[in-house]
Amino acid sequence: MRRASDVQRKLGTLADVHDGLRKFIAQYDAHAELLTPAFALSGTLPSAAAAGYESMAPEELDAFLADMEPDVRAADRDMREIEALEAKGVTGAGKLADYKALEPRLEALITAHEEDVELAASLEQRIAALVDRHSTHVDALSELFVAWDDLLTDTEDKVTRLERNRQERQRLGYE
Known part of the structure; x- marks a missing residue:
């Protein structure tokens, strides 16, 4: 539980700093069935991936999150680009289910x-x-x-x- 709360706290901190990531997380649940890959919904994940982050030591988790930082920054940059496209009205934001x-x-x-x-x-x-x-x-x-x-x-x-x-x-x- 402590590890999960640490991960959640760290992700929350990242989301607070990056507006694009925060908006993405806030709207993810509304379109989760469209955004989640089919393999994730089918239950065919390998057993090692299914075990998740619980099997990681705190140091491994910290290293993993540090390794993920460039990806999170890239996701934030992508989210800003998406916001710019939404502002221009070219994405049809919020109409994905339509x-x-x-x-x-x-x-x-x-x-x-x-x-x-x-x-x-x-x-x-x-x-x-x-x-x-x-x-x-x-x-x-x-x-x-x-x-x-x-x-x-x-x-x-x-x-x-x-x-x-x-x-x-x-x-x-x-x-």
């Missing part, structure tokens, strides 16, 4: 998004197949136009040669 009711909508949106992703993938495959068929048709038409152009060029060349031959015959008087 979001619990939105989970079914979120799950429905995630499901709909996954269905949309599958549909988009299917449409992309269909579009790719259409583009492939289109390029095949364009290639075939291009080849036909090239063949047609070659045929027309050959025909024009033959007509030009025949006209020259006819003109040459007329000049020579064979016709």
Whole structure:
């Protein structure tokens, strides 16, 4: 009991000095089910951790708390940053439990998004197949136009040669 009261007194002193930590502790119980990790609620803590601080000697506890000081200071700094964000109105402070009711909508949106992703993938495959068929048709038409152009060029060349031959015959008087 004495050790627990010493720890509580030391934590109380730290909380009195740091406003952010004091506010966090004061509001923790209201949202404990949302802030406490799942493993802590499931009762799956290892036996050494379950024994807690009772098995520590006072010197070990003092050393542990001294080692925790940077973490507590970092938590205080984080709490100040959170307060600054709350002051700006970007955190939705005090409304954490309201979001619990939105989970079914979120799950429905995630499901709909996954269905949309599958549909988009299917449409992309269909579009790719259409583009492939289109390029095949364009290639075939291009080849036909090239063949047609070659045929027309050959025909024009033959007509030009025949006209020259006819003109040459007329000049020579064979016709």
